[in-house]
Amino acid sequence: MSPAPDLQTVVSDIADEMRQRRDRGQVATYIPELARVDAQAFGLVVIDNDGNVAAGGDSDTPFSIQSISKVFTLTLALGRIGDRLWRRVGREPSGSPFNSIVQLERERGIPRNPFINAGAIAVTDAIVSGHQPREALGDILRFMQFIADDPSIMIDDAVAASEQRTGFRNVALANYMKSFDVLDNPVDFTLGVYFHHCAIAMSCRQLATAGRFLAHLGRNPATGHLVVQPERARRINAIMLTCGHYDGSGEFAYRVGLPGKSGVGGGILAIAPGKASIAVWSPGLDDNGNSHLGRIALEALTKRMGWSIFGA
Amino acid sequence: MSPAPDLQTVVSDIADEMRQRRDRGQVATYIPELARVDAQAFGLVVIDNDGNVAAGGDSDTPFSIQSISKVFTLTLALGRIGDRLWRRVGREPSGSPFNSIVQLERERGIPRNPFINAGAIAVTDAIVSGHQPREALGDILRFMQFIADDPSIMIDDAVAASEQRTGFRNVALANYMKSFDVLDNPVDFTLGVYFHHCAIAMSCRQLATAGRFLAHLGRNPATGHLVVQPERARRINAIMLTCGHYDGSGEFAYRVGLPGKSGVGGGILAIAPGKASIAVWSPGLDDNGNSHLGRIALEALTKRMGWSIFGA
Amino acid sequence: MSPAPDLQTVVSDIADEMRQRRDRGQVATYIPELARVDAQAFGLVVIDNDGNVAAGGDSDTPFSIQSISKVFTLTLALGRIGDRLWRRVGREPSGSPFNSIVQLERERGIPRNPFINAGAIAVTDAIVSGHQPREALGDILRFMQFIADDPSIMIDDAVAASEQRTGFRNVALANYMKSFDVLDNPVDFTLGVYFHHCAIAMSCRQLATAGRFLAHLGRNPATGHLVVQPERARRINAIMLTCGHYDGSGEFAYRVGLPGKSGVGGGILAIAPGKASIAVWSPGLDDNGNSHLGRIALEALTKRMGWSIFGA
Amino acid sequence: MSPAPDLQTVVSDIADEMRQRRDRGQVATYIPELARVDAQAFGLVVIDNDGNVAAGGDSDTPFSIQSISKVFTLTLALGRIGDRLWRRVGREPSGSPFNSIVQLERERGIPRNPFINAGAIAVTDAIVSGHQPREALGDILRFMQFIADDPSIMIDDAVAASEQRTGFRNVALANYMKSFDVLDNPVDFTLGVYFHHCAIAMSCRQLATAGRFLAHLGRNPATGHLVVQPERARRINAIMLTCGHYDGSGEFAYRVGLPGKSGVGGGILAIAPGKASIAVWSPGLDDNGNSHLGRIALEALTKRMGWSIFGA
Known part of the structure; x- marks a missing residue:
């Protein structure tokens, strides 16, 4: 050695x-x-x-940070609703591009995993969970600031606005899942939070x-603070x-x-x-x-x- | 601790x-x-x-051992032709059942990875590589006996014969790849070896x-004998x-x-x-x-x- | 005989x-x-x-009348923009259910024909064509009244409202096409007209x-009035x-x-x-x-x- | 006029x-x-x-004549087994290329219609129906000679041999259907007849x-000879x-x-x-x-x- x-x-x-x-x-x-x-x-x-x-x-x-935010929203959602999260999103690799809608049709609106766009939208929906978008987004941002130990972390609103203006594919994915009752909240609530947490700058x-x-x-x-259970981190x-x-x-x-x-x-x-x-x-x-x-x-x-x- | x-x-x-x-x-x-x-x-x-x-x-x-044999044929094929193997088979999860043919159509005959059936047939074809099926199969069996340190390991011929008699789906996969020129050897040569190495009993x-x-x-x-390069083992x-x-x-x-x-x-x-x-x-x-x-x-x-x- | x-x-x-x-x-x-x-x-x-x-x-x-309205919007759109319509929608049978989104992904947002939902939405978009939804819808309704020789034909607003409230799949299809630039107008303009013309009662x-x-x-x-060219009727x-x-x-x-x-x-x-x-x-x-x-x-x-x- | x-x-x-x-x-x-x-x-x-x-x-x-022969084998098969034919082949347009295998996977081995390759192979299998390939092929050729009123019509053996040598995709389709029990006869029997009737020269x-x-x-x-019932001709x-x-x-x-x-x-x-x-x-x-x-x-x-x- x-x-x-x-x-x-x-x-x-x-x-x-x-x-x-x-x-x-x-x-x-x-x-x-x-x-x-x-x-x-x-x-x-x-x-x-x-x-x-x-x-x-x-x-x-x-x-x-864009899709990297999906790791943290997954962490937050698992902390909130635990393994019930897996009723609305799978854990298998997708074998398809990140924004594919084909898999959703075959599997009746259940995204294959939390890291393709559809899956991350479903995870975000679990965080929104009846709250106003502003509150849900605040929770996500505060969580990021806490684990990064830096309260200056911000969302880039220009990025979020651009994503929201051009994200027709994500609107399609969200409405498609909604048609299978996979999302609980109004589509624009969930998507609003989704577009904003992807626009966090770090x-x-x-x-x-x-x-x-x-x-x-x-x-x-x-x-020494426990963010998630050891099993969940693994x-x-x-x-x-x-x-x-x-x-x-x-x-x-x-x-x-x-x-x-x-x-x-x-x-x-x-x-x-x-x-x-x-x-x-x-x-x-x-x-x-x-x-x-x-x-x-x-x-x-x-x-x-x-x-x-x-x-x- | x-x-x-x-x-x-x-x-x-x-x-x-x-x-x-x-x-x-x-x-x-x-x-x-x-x-x-x-x-x-x-x-x-x-x-x-x-x-x-x-x-x-x-x-x-x-x-x-059935599909577990695919780990060893992959090892053997990498040892023989190295990274050229990746011209005929990918390394991505498939997002489909093990014997799906859909992915093959979309990706013009290149299987997604060496562990779905199509991919393992393509790997086997690289081992056959111009030899008679009997020779190729002998090579695989001797390799297994060598790394298992046990010359008594055998192929279960009854299993191999049954697989060959009923394996229409694998015949379909192999011919489909052949139609895209992904296999070099006669389809029945490659499949014969494939059905037999899956029938190894251990x-x-x-x-x-x-x-x-x-x-x-x-x-x-x-x-201390080196079977494959450390990089390849990883x-x-x-x-x-x-x-x-x-x-x-x-x-x-x-x-x-x-x-x-x-x-x-x-x-x-x-x-x-x-x-x-x-x-x-x-x-x-x-x-x-x-x-x-x-x-x-x-x-x-x-x-x-x-x-x-x-x-x- | x-x-x-x-x-x-x-x-x-x-x-x-x-x-x-x-x-x-x-x-x-x-x-x-x-x-x-x-x-x-x-x-x-x-x-x-x-x-x-x-x-x-x-x-x-x-x-x-629901999807039967698609025959008449197709007629109207062909009368307006002629064969340019075929740049945004095909003429082949789809081999898929009416609301499938799989085909759209494979063919980059171009629906297979004007009678699946996606195709009819694309046709409706050609009728909207820069106008306000109310005007486009008025045109469609007047056309129906004219060819049916009955000015009493109406849209059932309760049906249209219900469709609009529950039509997530159609919202998905429309946004998906929009992501490929197949639709020219705001998605909600086109969908508003679409949901309403499907709600015509006859x-x-x-x-x-x-x-x-x-x-x-x-x-x-x-x-003896010519509604469309003979070739187009065929x-x-x-x-x-x-x-x-x-x-x-x-x-x-x-x-x-x-x-x-x-x-x-x-x-x-x-x-x-x-x-x-x-x-x-x-x-x-x-x-x-x-x-x-x-x-x-x-x-x-x-x-x-x-x-x-x-x-x- | x-x-x-x-x-x-x-x-x-x-x-x-x-x-x-x-x-x-x-x-x-x-x-x-x-x-x-x-x-x-x-x-x-x-x-x-x-x-x-x-x-x-x-x-x-x-x-x-290649695939045109499929019209005549369909006629012959309907004359032989009537509407039971539709248990093994559908009647819907496919929305896919002629040799696609994707649809077969989705619909468990039942081809969409008798005119895509898979469907025509399934129809040919119904004609073979326990006979030797040579007999089945003789029946098809005699039927062609009869309805064309010309006993000189022949199969081009060189074409048939070439098709058989290179038709890996069709071998794949046939074996795939066989894996779902859609074909009754040995795959090479049915394919032999199929390749030969496609090689009829006219x-x-x-x-x-x-x-x-x-x-x-x-x-x-x-x-005035009745070849098929009027309903079937339509x-x-x-x-x-x-x-x-x-x-x-x-x-x-x-x-x-x-x-x-x-x-x-x-x-x-x-x-x-x-x-x-x-x-x-x-x-x-x-x-x-x-x-x-x-x-x-x-x-x-x-x-x-x-x-x-x-x-x-």
């Missing part, structure tokens, strides 16, 4: 390497707020279970901080591994070997269970809609740190 | 508990050889990386022995986790938290990376075609040993 | 026979206004190209009168034959042998080209959502009159 | 026009025997119910002669109209307005019920696999003769 590599050195090296690469994928362009992001940006933050923080690149620049540092409980059996390693990690990257989830497991969740804003939250919470950000996406350099950086990180859950 | 539980005690306890359960799932009946297996049978063998063997129940009764002890290299970075922990584990249980793969990851591969004969091979190789067998199947008690036993084992890859 | 049967005798006989049958299918129940219709009702009106009118049963009771007499132009090469046989008939009864279109062609369009209110408009316009109504539906007795009555009528377009 | 056009003049004019067109579609190339056919060939023969024959172009050149003159019974209520107009025409041109059936009904069946050899048999049997041949195909000029010629013929079943 070689001596354990120094985490900050590894993170700095990777950030340097990524900065020099020319292949950066394609920045999402379906809303202007995402399209105008700097394609050269790259950030990486790793927080280990001992509280050591290693940061590289644009580690404090906020970006739109930096890599904030995101890695927020993910710590998943690397530490559901508990904030700094404060299971959220399992869903991240099998479903976290849309139709590229198998590829991510194969190459990176960590549970992770990507967003179309170019961020990825990855968890090394028992070891560390990791956030990476690079806005250019690959064909499956996952951060191109983000995935490459995580592959390098896992390899150098020996963190793959599939053998080290 | 509580003291580490004693492996043999845990295994014996689980075997006892399983023996007493009434819910046993449904034994496969599509061929008489599987239908007549004793539904009460249960076996469990764990071999850790230090070479300790813990056995419970019918640990030395041979059973038809006990839990033999199977757990054969899986050791996947728990030990590709290397036989007893002899990646085979990743595919087992995301695709190893057909349309119940997400559920298995969620509950058990280990890479695994099930067979319709009621066996499951599971890997605790860096820790142990595990084989369990109980012939009754759940709705997804995976061993009902096998999955429950593995869930109990992972929990008591703290082996989940998603946090311990 | 036997002498031509007397049309009124045939119609009366069929109405009598239908009144006595016990098998009446299931009345639609998804909105209360349809559910409370008398399941015993039956009406049949035939108007031949010489202007003879034969009526039987409840021939003057208004019912909700009697068999009014409906048969309105259909005369399709039996007479596009021209009102009474006034083609609307062709689409009615291949697509007029959802996933029972082949069955209808096979048994009845006439172009026709059914509605979930239990009405069917059928055309014997060159001979007659026919309206039948019986609220009980078969498994495909088409009027059970309506189809049987039309089969009897075609047979006795020798009107099948497939040979007489 | 203008005076009735002279049939021979119309046919000659159309043949001349077609000869001069440059757009000829793409000749099928999947087997060498079809690929080497002269792309410039064009033939048209019309036989009206009074026995008048009008011929133009290459009216006596034999070509591979000229336009022979084909139009063979189709007369469909234009004349099931009866040979020359001899219904075969209905299936030709809704399903005769694969995923271009709606388009054919819309433009031509006659029941018809196309083959990948470039032939089309069309029926003007009560009026005439028509055969056209031009080897270049359109995107849906139907004869490009054949369809255009039929559209011109129907228009000039006023033969559309949708209004004249």
